[in-house]
Amino acid sequence: xxxxxxxxxxxxxxxxxxxxxxxxxxxxxxxxxxxxxxxxxxxxxxxxxxxxxxxxxxxxxxxxxxxxxxxxxxxxxxxxxxxxxxxxxxxxxxxxxxxxxxxxxxxxxxxxxxxxxxxxxxxxxxxxxxxxxxxxxxxxxxxxxxxxxxxxxxxxxxxxxxxxxxxxxxxxxxxxxxxxxxxxxxxxxxxxxxxxxxxxxxxxxxxxxxxxxxxxxxxxxxxxxxxxxxxxxxxxxxxxxxxxxxxxxxxxxxxxxxxxxxxxxxxxxxxxxxxxxxxxxxxxxxxxxxxxxxxxxxxxxxxxxxxxxxxxxxxxxxxxxxxxxxxxxxxxxxxxxxxxxxxxxxxxxxxxxxxxxxxxxxxxxxxxxxxxxxxxxxxxxxxxxxxxxxxxxxxxxxxxxxxxxxxxxxxxxxxxxxxxxxxxxxxxxxxxxxxxxxxxxxxxxxxxxxxxxxxxxxxxxxxxxxxxxxxxxxxxxxxxxxxxxxxxxxxxxxxxxxxxxxxxxxxxxxxxxxxxxxxxxxxxxxxxxxxxxxxxx
Numbered sequence: 001x002x003x004x005x006x007x008x009x010x011x012x013x014x015x016x017x018x019x020x021x022x023x024x025x026x027x028x029x030x031x032x033x034x035x036x037x038x039x040x041x042x043x044x045x046x047x048x049x050x051x052x053x054x055x056x057x058x059x060x061x062x063x064x065x066x067x068x069x070x071x072x073x074x075x076x077x078x079x080x081x082x083x084x085x086x087x088x089x090x091x092x093x094x095x096x097x098x099x100x101x102x103x104x105x106x107x108x109x110x111x112x113x114x115x116x117x118x119x120x121x122x123x124x125x126x127x128x129x130x131x132x133x134x135x136x137x138x139x140x141x142x143x144x145x146x147x148x149x150x151x152x153x154x155x156x157x158x159x160x161x162x163x164x165x166x167x168x169x170x171x172x173x174x175x176x177x178x179x180x181x182x183x184x185x186x187x188x189x190x191x192x193x194x195x196x197x198x199x200x201x202x203x204x205x206x207x208x209x210x211x212x213x214x215x216x217x218x219x220x221x222x223x224x225x226x227x228x229x230x231x232x233x234x235x236x237x238x239x240x241x242x243x244x245x246x247x248x249x250x251x252x253x254x255x256x257x258x259x260x261x262x263x264x265x266x267x268x269x270x271x272x273x274x275x276x277x278x279x280x281x282x283x284x285x286x287x288x289x290x291x292x293x294x295x296x297x298x299x300x301x302x303x304x305x306x307x308x309x310x311x312x313x314x315x316x317x318x319x320x321x322x323x324x325x326x327x328x329x330x331x332x333x334x335x336x337x338x339x340x341x342x343x344x345x346x347x348x349x350x351x352x353x354x355x356x357x358x359x360x361x362x363x364x365x366x367x368x369x370x371x372x373x374x375x376x377x378x379x380x381x382x383x384x385x386x387x388x389x390x391x392x393x394x395x396x397x398x399x400x401x402x403x404x405x406x407x408x409x410x411x412x413x414x415x416x417x418x419x420x421x422x423x424x425x426x427x428x429x430x431x432x433x434x435x436x437x438x439x440x441x442x443x444x445x446x447x448x449x450x451x452x453x454x455x456x457x458x459x460x461x462x463x464x465x466x467x468x469x470x471x472x473x474x475x476x477x478x479x480x481x482x483x484x485x486x487x488x489x490x491x492x493x494x495x496x497x498x499x500x501x502x503x504x505x506x507x508x509x510x511x512x513x514x515x516x517x518x519x520x521x522x523x524x525x526x527x528x529x530x531x532x533x534x535x536x537x
Contacts, residue, residue: 007180007196007449016455017447021201025208025447032213032485033469037476044484051484054333054491055325060315062332065494066158067312072501073161073359076168081508082356086168087175091352098274099267101365103349106270106434108163108342108366109155111218113373114428115225119403120154121147121378122385122396129316129323139393144382145303148296151378152304153311154331155370157363162335164362166343166497167350169504171358174450175351177507181450183207183340186500189507203496204446207340210489212466214338215439220470222432223247228401229425233418244471250429251467254436258444258459266441269434276427281376283420287411288380289387296379301371336490339497344442348452377407384410436466 007018014022036043076082085091093100124131124147127138136142169186179185184200191199223243230236230246257265285293316324350358381403385392388410395406408420440463444454 008451016451017444017458018449021204022447022458024201024205025443028205028209029212029465029469032209033472037472040476047484047488050488052325054488055329058491059325059329062329062336062490062494063313063315065498066162066332066335069165069497069501070158070161070312073165073363076165076504077356077359077363079508082354082359084172084176084355084508086171086347086353086355086358087351091175093350093352095267095349097361099271100349100361101369102270102274103267103438104163104167104342104346104362105366105369106266106273106431107345107438108338109159109370111222111428111431111435113155113370114404114424114431115222115400116155117151117374117377118381118392118407119396119400120151121374121382122393122403123147124150125382125385126393126397129321130311139385141386144386145299148300148374148378148382149303149307150311150327151374152300152371153308154328155374156304156367157308158312159331159335160363160366160370162332162339162497163342164346164359164366165501166339167346167362168355168358169500170343171347171350171353172355172504173507174347179450181344181347181452182446183344183496183500185450186503187496189503189510190499206489206493206496207344208443208446210337210339210493211341211439211443212462212469213485213489214334214341215436216466216470216473219247219250219432219436219466220474222428223250223470223474225401225404226250226425226428226432228399229405229421229428232402232405233422233425240475243474247467247471247474250432250436251463251470253429254433254440254466255460255463257433257437258440258463259456261453266434266437269430269437273427273430273434276423276430277373280420280423280427281373283408283413283416284376284380284411287413287416289383292383292387293376293379297372297375300375300379304371330487333487333490336494336497337487339490339493341439341442344445345438348441348445377404380411381407437463440466 009015009017009019095103121144125139125143127143128146128150130150131138131143131146134142134146136146170181170183173179173185173188174181177185177188179188179195182200182204183206184195184203187200187203188195194200223246224238226246227236227238227243230242231238236242257269259265314324346358346362350362353361381392384390384407392403392406392410395403404424405421408424409417411417413420440459441454443462444458445451447458448454
């Protein structure tokens with residue numbers, strides 16, 4: 001009998017999940033939402049105060065932690081353990097390379113890139129510390145190049161090494177060692193059977209917190225861009241009521257996708273995300289500055305790689321400057337806070353691959369995907385701003401959600417402007433749906449102690465809960481505070497991740513065979529559970 005079977009209920013409303021974890025997670029979510037809604041000003045003051053304290057005192061730590069994670073990821077990929085398979089030696093990948101890439105990219109960054117691939121470089125073009133160090137004037141070609149470099153840096157190798165390392169560690173302990181597909185399992189080499197007790201519960205609750213509130217915050221903030229798109233296309237008013245309707249629609253689609261499972265809803269939506277996005281990219285390349293974009297692809301790559309180490313280790317020591325806290329520290333904390341969610345999802349779709357295949361394949365392909373996306377869309381906007389009609393920085397400063405549509409309009413292909421704007425809006429919705437359905441599946445996977453097929457009832461409950469939390473916080477005005485709270489969660493998880501890396505290295509060198517706990521922590525209603533059997537390597 002597996003640990004999954006010994007820690008989940010077999011009957012009642014909690015059938016298929018761990019009762020203690022489910023009750024605790026629901027209580028945690030309810031308490032947090034009630035506090036954030038009933039004490040809005042106090043909650044936001046506390047959340048933002050914690051965020052400010054962390055960025056002011058631990059900015060150097062985030063820079064160092066992410067740099068160490070990247071170096072460790074490189075070591076794991078190229079070490080003698082690179083050929084170790086994440087599963088039995090006879091296991092092979094469940095998904096082909098295209099589907100695998102589409103799913104992990106959809107879960108992780110597609111939503112953010114729709115928003116920031118244009119807005120971010122256009123913000124940096126107006127000024128940043130790297131431009132100041134290079135004595136580059138604002139709104140010049142040199143400033144535009146530096147802006148592209150910073151944007152790619154924030155969405156590149158460092159970010160993906162965080163996500164993929166979490167996925168690798170979890171896949172190793174789950175599929176190679178037979179432990180549950182949850183964060184707690186990665187701590188087995190130092191905690192042993194105690195991972196099934198309070199410490200393990202606490203670690204997994206932190207993962208659920210990061211997943212739910214991070215996704216709810218992203219959904220709540222993202223509907224503003226969806227609303228802006230519908231306003232551009234159909235003149236639909238931008239207001240809270242319409243945004244709540246969008247949350248209901250997107251949440252319902254995401255819940256249906258999560259209920260359909262990995263092989264149907266999530267897989268198909270992820271594949272179509274990539275295909276639909278390719279159409280919009282093709283439009284930008286053909287209607288936009290074609291030669292400039294092809295040249296920018298290689299220029300950006302060389303510029304990024306040439307400055308990668310210096311940027312990865314740079315800490316702003318100016319006490320009056322808040323730029324690094326607003327941007328790089330924010331991004332590193334955001335990747336870390338989403339590490340449990342994206343990591344579990346990556347692990348779930350990566351069984352049968354080798355350590356080297358997962359690390360190099362996921363990090364390099366995903367970085368290249370983000371790099372291409374930013375070059376095409378951000379590069380086009382930068383070209384329009386520097387060499388074309390301009391005016392996009394004013395749009396960014398006034399309303400970030402509209403800059404995507406203003407860029408499409410600036411390409412001046414009138415008969416395609418509306419269809420491409422409509423396609424972009426569909427992409428925004430689709431990418432958000434695939435993040436939300438993946439998050440729902442991850443939460444249910446944790447609660448079912450790593451079960452491959454969590455109960456459908458729980459997928460519905462948490463899918464609806466995700467939309468409900470986002471809607472409540474949107475109306476109450478607590479989304480910004482919750483965003484700060486989610487970022488704060490990155491600090492404890494960064495420590496957990498470093499310990500997880502140590503546990504992976506310890507286990508790889510020891511080659512330990514595990515046996516699962518013979519002591520069940522959750523009893524069935526009618527009888528005592530039998531001892532768990534040993535799990536073979």
